[in-house]
Amino acid sequence: MTEYTIRQINTGWQFLDKSQYSTFREGYGVIIKHPVFVFLIEGNGRKxxxxxxxSDTEHSKKYHHDGLQEPGQAVHEQLERLGVRCDEIEMILFTHLHWDHCYNLDKFPKARLYVSETEYRFAMDPIPMYWNSYESPQTGLPCPFRGRKFNLVYGEEEIVEGVRMVPTPGHSPGHMAVSVQTSEGLYFLIGDLVLMRENLRPHQKTGWPITMPARF
Structure with a gap:
């Protein structure tokens, strides 16, 4: 089986209220510095x-969250410093299609794109409270992924030998993790499934179950 290497690339930070985005009802007013990672998988001639x-800092602050992307921190700029051209990227696997996981997609016109079928359908027509997350036409924002062709993934699927996409819903309807076989064992790249170590401990039940899409 092919064994891959994984490089972590930090494309910027978002400054988020901990109680709102990470530990529900705990840590009011505590601001966390959340890194926004991309991963480069290499092996068997593949990138x-x-x-x-x-996105860049200005766009993030104006339309989404207080954020910071330092000069040269965009994914294509960091790849260039690693000696990787954008046209060498064979495929891009999306954990989900929120704005902060799919910017600068235009830099990779040759890459084949993969995303969960569930995520794609929701992203193309989200309920109103998620228009901004997906930069839907109703917001007037230039959505990065609209107009691009995607290969839709139905459930768990091996994309190439040693690399699989695995459903991990919760953060978004069709969120997926990516499992990668390396010489050190199997790694899972989990997107926004877990933001902090604290998310791994059981949480007190609120006693008020809500399924947000059911409100619309």
Whole structure:
């Protein structure tokens, strides 16, 4: 079996209220510095990206969250410093299609794109409270992924030998993790499934179950 290497690329940070985005009802007013990662997978002559990262600082602050992308921190700029051309990227596997995971997609016109079928359908027509997350036409924002052709993934699927996409819903309807076989064992690249170590401990039940899409 092919064994791959994985490089972590930080495309910027978002400054988020901990109680709102990470530990529900705990840590009010505590601001966390959340890194927005992209991963470069290499092996057997292949170069594969997982996500393409966030927008520049101005766009993030104006339309989404207080954020920071330093000069030269965009994914294509960092790949260039690693000696990797954008046209060498064979495929891009998306954990989900929120704006901060698919910016600069236009830099990779030759890459084949993969995303969960569930995620794609929702992203193309989200309920109103998620228009901004997916930069839907109703917001007037230039959505990075509209107009691009995607290969839709139905459930768990091996994309190439040693690299699989695995459903991990919760953060978004069709969120997926990517498993990668390396010489050190199997790694999972989990997108926004877990933001902090604290998310791994059981949480007190609120007693008020809500399924947000059911409200619309």
């Amino acid at each position: 594969i990206l997982v996500d393409t990262g966030m």
